[in-house]
Amino acid sequence: MRRGRKSRIRAVYEASSRLKFSIVIPTYNECGGIERLIASIDAVFREHELDGEMIVVDDNSPDGTGGIVDGLAARYPVRCLHRPGKMGLSSGVIDGWCFARPDSVALGAIDADFSHDPQILPAMVAALSGGTYGLAVGSRYVRGGGIENWPLKRKVTSIVACMLAWPLTRIRDITSGYILVERDALEGVELDPIGFKIGLEVAVKAKYGKPLEVPYVFKDRVVGESKLNGREIANYVRQLRRLYAERFLGARASGGRSVQAVSVVARAERV
Ligand SMILES: Nc1nc2c(ncn2[C@@H]2O[C@H](COP(=O)(O)OP(=O)(O)OP(=O)(O)O)[C@@H](O)[C@H]2O)c(=O)[nH]1
Numbered sequence: 001m002r003r004g005r006k007s008r009i010r011a012v013y014e015a016s017s018r019l020k021f022s023i024v025i026p027t028y029n030e031c032g033g034i035e036r037l038i039a040s041i042d043a044v045f046r047e048h049e050l051d052g053e054m055i056v057v058d059d060n061s062p063d064g065t066g067g068i069v070d071g072l073a074a075r076y077p078v079r080c081l082h083r084p085g086k087m088g089l090s091s092g093v094i095d096g097w098c099f100a101r102p103d104s105v106a107l108g109a110i111d112a113d114f115s116h117d118p119q120i121l122p123a124m125v126a127a128l129s130g131g132t133y134g135l136a137v138g139s140r141y142v143r144g145g146g147i148e149n150w151p152l153k154r155k156v157t158s159i160v161a162c163m164l165a166w167p168l169t170r171i172r173d174i175t176s177g178y179i180l181v182e183r184d185a186l187e188g189v190e191l192d193p194i195g196f197k198i199g200l201e202v203a204v205k206a207k208y209g210k211p212l213e214v215p216y217v218f219k220d221r222v223v224g225e226s227k228l229n230g231r232e233i234a235n236y237v238r239q240l241r242r243l244y245a246e247r248f249l250g251a252r253a254s255g256g257r258s259v260q261a262v263s264v265v266a267r268a269e270r271v
């Protein structure tokens with residue numbers, strides 16, 4: 001009897017001490033793999049007893065991705081934020097963070113195409129739970145990480161893109177997009193919603209203290225089509241130019257979305 005009570009108390013304690021987090025999955029035409037991804041992330045949550053929720057941000061995908069996610073909400077810890085049209089990956093992640101439950105103390109992002117391995121989520125969560133790190137980045141470019149099935153041209157483009165940002169940060173895989181960051185680290189930070197590289201924006205601007213790169217092997221998408229195009233590459237160059245100007249010329253950022261606005265929106269949507 002006494003043991004039962006003790007273990008119940010321990011269970012309540014462990015539950016309350018688990019790190020609550022929300023991870024955003026931006027989607028545009030990902031009907032081919034979204035259900036499998038949500039089921040896989042849920043399996044990781046269950047196996048490792050993680051207190052996570054998934055937020056899919058869908059831009060009115062013509063292939064019906066958003067509707068599929070709505071249909072999964074009863075079975076999995078997932079909610080879908082529907083936007084009226086294709087508005088970009090980074091702005092989707094920021095809107096998803098707005099939509100996240102307000103008591104999530106960490107906010108993250110993962111691509112919908114299985115390029116980012118959900119199996120490293122527990123290590124990312126553990127990094128933040130331990131209190132030593134405020135940002136965890138899924139990384140292809142630290143020991144243990146890598147890339148599978150990419151042509152040489154794509155590998156070279158990726159490493160060059162990372163190198164262009166290295167003077168701004170000590171994070172190697174700076175174009176990763178697979179991140180988990182403390183909500184507090186985003187407070188008062190203006191995030192530029194341009195383009196694809198929300199990870200870069202967070203890594204350069206947020207106040208997270210120490211970052212940890214968690215290795216994983218990136219896999220090329222097997223279903224659906226890439227949305228990376230020349231326009232997004234140009235956006236990356238524009239984003240870099242703004243970040244360099246802010247860092248080294250003291251230019252003032254404009255048009256950013258602040259974390260304050262994020263929390264306010266999150267609260268407003270829940271009322
Ligand atoms: N909501 C939303 N999601 C987007 C948008 N553009 C891309 N995404 C999603 O962002 C993630 C990354 O896009 P990808 O097309 O895989 O881009 P990538 O990983 O750079 O390129 P690939 O190597 O081809 O996979 C995927 O989950 C996309 O569905 C957008 O405009 N809005």
Ligand SMILES: [Mg+2]
Nearest residue numbers: 111113115221
């Ligand atoms: Mg991809």
